[in-house]
Amino acid sequence: xxxxxxxxxxxxxxEGDSAVIKCTYSDSASNYFPWYKQELGKRPQxxxxxxxxxxxxxxxxxxVTLNKTAKHFSLHITETQPEDSAVYFCAPRGYNFNKFYFxxxxxxxxxx
Amino acid sequence: DAEITQxxxxxxxxxGRQVTLACHQTxxxxxxxxxxxxxxxxxxxxxYSYGVQDTNKGEVSDGYSVSRSNTEDLPLTLESAASSxxxxxxxxxxxxxxxxxxxxxxxxxxxxx
Numbered sequence: 548x549x550x551x552x553x554x555x556x557x558x559x560x561x562e563g564d565s566a567v568i569k570c571t572y573s574d575s576a577s578n579y580f581p582w583y584k585q586e587l588g589k590r591p592q593x594x595x596x597x598x599x600x601x602x603x604x605x606x607x608x609x610x611v612t613l614n615k616t617a618k619h620f621s622l623h624i625t626e627t628q629p630e631d632s633a634v635y636f637c638a639p640r641g642y643n644f645n646k647f648y649f650x651x652x653x654x655x656x657x658x659x
Numbered sequence: 660d661a662e663i664t665q666x667x668x669x670x671x672x673x674x675g676r677q678v679t680l681a682c683h684q685t686x687x688x689x690x691x692x693x694x695x696x697x698x699x700x701x702x703x704x705x706x707y708s709y710g711v712q713d714t715n716k717g718e719v720s721d722g723y724s725v726s727r728s729n730t731e732d733l734p735l736t737l738e739s740a741a742s743s744x745x746x747x748x749x750x751x752x753x754x755x756x757x758x759x760x761x762x763x764x765x766x767x768x769x770x771x772x
Contacts, residue, residue, distance in 0.1 A: 590763040
């Protein structure tokens with residue numbers, strides 16, 4: 548199966564700063580790259596995704612960039628706010644078209 | 660509104676008992692998944708189904724089984740609960756093959772004593 552690694556495992560930033568989380572994967576056939584946000588005690592929810600024919604996608608304060616050659620994609624959050632505090636997971640879709648392999652998560656803490 | 664629900668939300672059971680966790684979705688999605696979430700491991704796939712009568716093993720399927728008799732439901736059964744199966748369990752669904760977004764249920768916290 549897919550080998551997925553996320554870095555860093557924890558990230559603490561000051562409100563207003565930017566945060567970047569990186570996800571590396573092993574399956575060169577992966578073609579869909581989502582990021583999920585999970586608040587404490589809640590379910591994971593999709594916040595942004597990108598497909599293999601696009602290098603970057605932006606949605607207001609969040610963006611995802613993809614480097615297929617290097618097999619990694621990153622989540623960028625600008626102007627962070629306390630409500631961005633959560634655990635973020637990457638989940639690239641591997642060789643099996645409907646199977647997702649989740650990273651171990653990055654706990655983001657935004658200090659007011 | 661369409662949704663995905665799980666029951667029970669919390670369950671405490673004893674080692675060796677059989678336990679069934681329910682998952683029900685009203686989106687008419689073909690694909691359904693069961694994950695477990697443990698600290699330091701993210702979400703790990705237990706079983707998944709692409710449609711009625713279809714079930715497949717995920718990366719941590721030992722000790723678990725599923726059945727898919729209709730589109731809406733994918734119950735997860737722990738044949739003989741073990742303390743190592745104490746975890747939070749999430750069900751998810753997505754549309755036909757090629758559709759990407761997974762929608763997660765609220766989760767079931769299972770404790771095996």
